Amino acid sequence: MIAAQPYLEVTVAGLAAGAVFGLLALGLVLIYRTTGVLNFGHWAIGLMGITVYTLVTGVGVPVLIAVVISIATSMVVGVLAYRFVFRWVPRTKQIIVILISFGVAQLFSSLAQLALGFKNLVTMPGWLPAFNLHVGGATLQSRDIITFLIAIGLGLGFLVWFRSSRTGRALRAVAQNREAAMLAGIDDVRYSSIAWAIGAALAAIAILLQLANRAAQGSSYQGFINTFDLTPLGTILVPAFGAALVGGLVNMPAALAGGFVFGLAQNLMVLAPKPWSNLTDTIAAGIIVILLLARLERFFTTQQEREALEGA
Amino acid sequence: MKAEPIAPVLETEPVEAPPRLETPRVTPPLDWGLPISRAQLLALAGLALIALIPIPFGSFGFYVGAYALVYAIIGLSVTVVTGYAGLISLMPYSFAGVGTVVTAMAMSSWGWPFWLCIPLAALATLPISILVGAISVRLKGLYLAIATLTIAAMLGETFFSWSAVTNGDTGWTISRPVPFAGDGAFYVLCLAVALFLVWMIEGLRTSRLGRAMLAVRDNEREAQALGVNVMQTKLAAFVISGMMAGVGGAFLAVLLQSVVAAPVFQSPLTDATSILLITLVVIGGVDRAWGAFFGAIVFVVTQQVLQGAQFFFAFVGIYSALLLIVFMLFRPGGLLQIGKLQLDLIKERPVLGSAVVAGILAVNVGVAYLFVRLG
Numbered sequence: 001m002i003a004a005q006p007y008l009e010v011t012v013a014g015l016a017a018g019a020v021f022g023l024l025a026l027g028l029v030l031i032y033r034t035t036g037v038l039n040f041g042h043w044a045i046g047l048m049g050i051t052v053y054t055l056v057t058g059v060g061v062p063v064l065i066a067v068v069i070s071i072a073t074s075m076v077v078g079v080l081a082y083r084f085v086f087r088w089v090p091r092t093k094q095i096i097v098i099l100i101s102f103g104v105a106q107l108f109s110s111l112a113q114l115a116l117g118f119k120n121l122v123t124m125p126g127w128l129p130a131f132n133l134h135v136g137g138a139t140l141q142s143r144d145i146i147t148f149l150i151a152i153g154l155g156l157g158f159l160v161w162f163r164s165s166r167t168g169r170a171l172r173a174v175a176q177n178r179e180a181a182m183l184a185g186i187d188d189v190r191y192s193s194i195a196w197a198i199g200a201a202l203a204a205i206a207i208l209l210q211l212a213n214r215a216a217q218g219s220s221y222q223g224f225i226n227t228f229d230l231t232p233l234g235t236i237l238v239p240a241f242g243a244a245l246v247g248g249l250v251n252m253p254a255a256l257a258g259g260f261v262f263g264l265a266q267n268l269m270v271l272a273p274k275p276w277s278n279l280t281d282t283i284a285a286g287i288i289v290i291l292l293l294a295r296l297e298r299f300f301t302t303q304q305e306r307e308a309l310e311g312a
Numbered sequence: 313m314k315a316e317p318i319a320p321v322l323e324t325e326p327v328e329a330p331p332r333l334e335t336p337r338v339t340p341p342l343d344w345g346l347p348i349s350r351a352q353l354l355a356l357a358g359l360a361l362i363a364l365i366p367i368p369f370g371s372f373g374f375y376v377g378a379y380a381l382v383y384a385i386i387g388l389s390v391t392v393v394t395g396y397a398g399l400i401s402l403m404p405y406s407f408a409g410v411g412t413v414v415t416a417m418a419m420s421s422w423g424w425p426f427w428l429c430i431p432l433a434a435l436a437t438l439p440i441s442i443l444v445g446a447i448s449v450r451l452k453g454l455y456l457a458i459a460t461l462t463i464a465a466m467l468g469e470t471f472f473s474w475s476a477v478t479n480g481d482t483g484w485t486i487s488r489p490v491p492f493a494g495d496g497a498f499y500v501l502c503l504a505v506a507l508f509l510v511w512m513i514e515g516l517r518t519s520r521l522g523r524a525m526l527a528v529r530d531n532e533r534e535a536q537a538l539g540v541n542v543m544q545t546k547l548a549a550f551v552i553s554g555m556m557a558g559v560g561g562a563f564l565a566v567l568l569q570s571v572v573a574a575p576v577f578q579s580p581l582t583d584a585t586s587i588l589l590i591t592l593v594v595i596g597g598v599d600r601a602w603g604a605f606f607g608a609i610v611f612v613v614t615q616q617v618l619q620g621a622q623f624f625f626a627f628v629g630i631y632s633a634l635l636l637i638v639f640m641l642f643r644p645g646g647l648l649q650i651g652k653l654q655l656d657l658i659k660e661r662p663v664l665g666s667a668v669v670a671g672i673l674a675v676n677v678g679v680a681y682l683f684v685r686l687g
Contacts, residue, residue, distance in 0.1 A: 038454050040461075088641055094453060095400055096644050099594060102587040103636035110629025238465050241458050249454070281469045285462035292451050292459055 005138035010267045016144040016209075017239075018263020019151030023206040024236065025243035025255040026155055027199035030162075032249050033175035034195035035082065036091050040098060041105025042203050043237045044112075045081065049074035049204030050211055051112040054124040063127040071204045077108070078200025079193045086196075087189065126212050147209045154205065155256045158198070162252065171195055210236065238281055239266065242288040248297025262287065362609070363503055365677060374495035375567075380612035381502040382567055386560035387593045387604035388513050389553040394590070395598040396522060397549035398529025399448050400457040403464035405586040407437045407554045409472060409573065411561025416484035416571035417477055426489040426566055433562035434555040440467070441554025445547040452532075464586065472573045483572030486565060502563060506605065509556065513601035516552070525549055588615075591636055597648030606647050617680045 024042060031039050039045075053070035057063060081104055089097050116122045128147070133140040162168040173181040174191050182188050239262035246258025265287060266280040291297075366373030386408045393401050411433035418424040418432055444463060448456055472478060487493065492501045516522040524545045527535035536542050565571050588611070596607020614635075618628050643649055658665030 038457075085637055085641070090644070093644065094457070095394060095590070095594065095598070096640050098400065098402070098454075098457060099587065099591055100637055100640045103591075103633050103640065106587075107630060107633035107637065110627075110633055113629065114627075238462050241462070245455075245458065278473070279469055281462075281465040285466035288462045289447065289459055292455055293447065 005136070006271060008135065008138040009140065010270055011264065012140050012144050012148070014264035014267030015260065016147040016151070016263070017267060018243075018260035019148050019155065020206045020210050020259070021236070021239045021243045021262050022155050022256040022259025023151050023202045023209075024240035025247075025259055026158060026252055027202040027206075028240060028244045029247060029249060029252050029255045030171075030195050030202075031199040032244075034171055035086060035192045037086050037089070037097055037101060038249070039199070040101040040237075041103075041108065042199070042240070043207065044105035044108035045074055045078050045200045046203035046207035047112050048077045048108050049200075050124075050207050051115050053208060053212065054122055055115060057125050063125055067127055067208060070208065071201050074200040074204035075197040078196040078203075082193055082196040083189075087192070124212055127208070128212075151206070151209060154202070158202070159252055159256065167191075167194065207236070238288075239263070239284045242284055242291065245288060245291055246296060246300075248301035251297075251300035254300045366499060369681070371495045374499040376613055376616045378495070378499045378502045378567055379616060380609045381499070381506040382560055382563045383589065383592065383612050384506045384605045384608035385502075385509055385563060386557050387589055387596070387608050388509055388601060389557035389560070390590050390593040391513055391598065391601055391604045392516070392525075392556060393549050393553040395593070395600070395603070396517065396525040396529065397546060398525075399546065399549065400453065400460070401444065401448075401550070401553070402457055402461045402586055402590070403444070403467075404553070404557055404589045406464045406467050407441065407557035408561035408564060408589075409467075410437050410440065411558035412565040412568075412571055413472065413478055413561075413573050414558075415562040415565040416486055417479070419486045419565075420484040421479075426562075429565075430559055430562045433558040435558075437554035437558040438551065441550045442547065444554075445550030448546050448550060449543045478573035481572065483570060485570050487569065488566045498567070502567075505559075505563065509559070510601045510605050513556070513604075517601070521545070521548055591640075594644075595636075595639055595646045597646040600648060603646060603648055606651075610647065613680065617683050 024046075028039060028042055031037055031042075049070040051070075052073040053066050056066040056069055061069070085100060085104060086097075089100055091097070126143070128143045131142045133142060133145070162171065170181070170186050170191050171194065173184065173186055174188060174195075178188060181191075239259070242262050243258035244255045246261065247254030262284050265283050269280055269283050270277050366377040369376070386404060389404050389407060390401075393399050393404075414436040415426075415429040415433045418429050419426060424432070440463075444460060447459055451459055478484075488498055492498045517526070524535070524540045525548075527538065527540050528542055528545050532542055535545075592607040592611035593604045594607070595611060596605065597603025615628070615632060618631065639646075654665065654669055657668065
């Protein structure tokens with residue numbers, strides 16, 4: 001008989017990770033739908049936020065104020081990236097757009113390395129209260145539960161706002177048909193900038209939730225980044241893309257829900273026997289390839305949207 | 313009935329110059345009866361001049377030159393799959409990595425000679441290239457891009473973390489094959505191999521298979537209607553591309569001489585070498601084999617020279633990112649586009665055009681020399 005406690009623990013951790021992936025996926029989908037850029041450098045915009053968070057907390061600013069500052073920084077960086085680069089990218093050649101998005105990511109990660117001083121390991125204080133909850137023999141970490149609640153609340157709130165508010169409807173109009181939206185008097189550049197700002201803010205929150213609170217509890221410093229090796233940030237994007245793909249890169253509720261598929265799958269892998277438990281990216285990649293081959297996106301997208309994605 | 317690709321070979325870059333009325337330019341053979349036109353002779357002379365650039369820099373020059381040529385070989389895999397067949401694959405460096413690791417393992421652990429490892433490295437990429445090729449039949453555009461990216465991440469966690477193959481953190485130490493052990497000799501070997509492969513890939517373009525690839529790239533349904541077997545063509549593109557990258561990987565192994573897989577091939581998203589490869593091919597010109605060659609030379613030499621300079625180290629990443637963004641925004645046609653502009657200038661005003669080209673080359677070589685001396 002297998003004990004139930006480890007399953008409860010990894011399920012909670014998986015839900016937290018899944019909500020974070022869902023937030024990243026929401027940003028990816030929002031930016032893709034409104035401006036046609038599949039942003040492979042999404043993590044780097046969040047990285048700018050956490051870099052500022054590290055610098056600001058390093059000089060003694062309280063953590064919650066630092067969180068606000070870092071989200072604002074990411075939003076500014078996202079808008080600048082749109083205004084100065086992605087606005088001018090021709091939409092016809094996908095390979096050029098992909099390369100530019102990677103170039104922007106490299107620019108931001110180089111800036112972050114420079115700002116953080118090329119150290120191997122940068123530590124930062126966590127900003128969520130850390131304590132353990134004991135539920136029926138299982139030890140649940142408060143940060144997982146809070147992360148899940150914040151992320152799911154933000155995600156659902158964003159969806160409601162996107163459906164019903166005036167700005168949200170304008171964004172949807174731009175996403176649906178850019179030219180018709182412009183004819184109806186919607187400022188294309190202004191609303192694309194808003195989309196980038198929101199996507200960047202979601203990325204910053206997701207990465208702050210994930211990275212600043214992940215180390216062992218009890219120490220005053222709870223988060224860390226390897227600046228020379230930004231792998232953890234990069235690999236966060238694999239499941240985030242997977243989550244976005246669940247909705248065919250255009251459907252937002254499906255993208256938010258898709259995050260949980262990957263969060264749960266990756267965390268349940270931890271319970272597998274030793275050589276297999278390390279393969280978290282592999283399971284994500286396997287799910288993505290199966291999703292793509294099964295053409296799950298056809299339930300959430302229209303023919304027109306799919307053709308835009310497939311055209312070379 | 314055999315499929316007969318009758319699609320016309322289309323140039324991708326629409327000619328932007330206004331149509332000029334002129335007689336077709338037929339260059340007569342030279343007086344001394346060589347089977348070669350004057351333009352070809354000029355191109356050969358230019359190539360020889362470029363090939364001589366490393367000499368004043370000594371051992372470092374040969375090393376950087378060999379590095380650039382190895383990247384040109386790997387870059388040819390991008391030319392085939394993205395330039396010819398129009399499929400976006402974000403994992404060229406993973407294919408090369410398979411070749412590198414397999415070569416290193418076979419040479420140090422099994423004692424194989426290098427020459428046997430080249431076909432081995434090419435064959436080792438087959439399982440993955442066939443898998444990706446089969447996936448590419450069903451997935452197109454951005455979907456394929458994401459799929460290849462995740463498969464690269466998967467390989468980083470499985471194959472490149474497999475200590476039986478990679479020898480863990482120690483890695484493998486190998487030596488170059490005997491007559492080419494020196495930096496200069498190895499540079500000459502790489503030059504010969506790279507030129508041979510460029511010639512082969514350039515020939516592939518006009519072959520039956522190459523024309524089928526171009527037809528699939530331009531319009532898949534049309535190509536199918538014309539009798540091109542789309543599935544076979546895409547598979548062939550990935551297999552050829554994988555083999556090319558595998559061969560390049562084998563040369564990369566003996567160039568580096570010490571192969572540690574873990575930091576090099578495990579993080580395809582952030583390590584960015586796959587992206588660097590695609591970038592240099594696109595900057596060179598994605599639909600001609602020469603694009604990969606010149607793109608690799610310009611990009612790798614710039615990168616190596618800048619990285620070597622101490623005072624510039626902190627800014628290399630920012631500089632190359634800005635270079636990539638600016639280049640892609642303003643000259644998406646790449647070096648071939650710039651070269652075409654220069655050639656037009658030379659045709660219009662021979663003295664001024666040649667002087668401009670020579671000046672640009674001299675300034676670049678001079679700056680590189682300064683960086684090497686200072687750094």
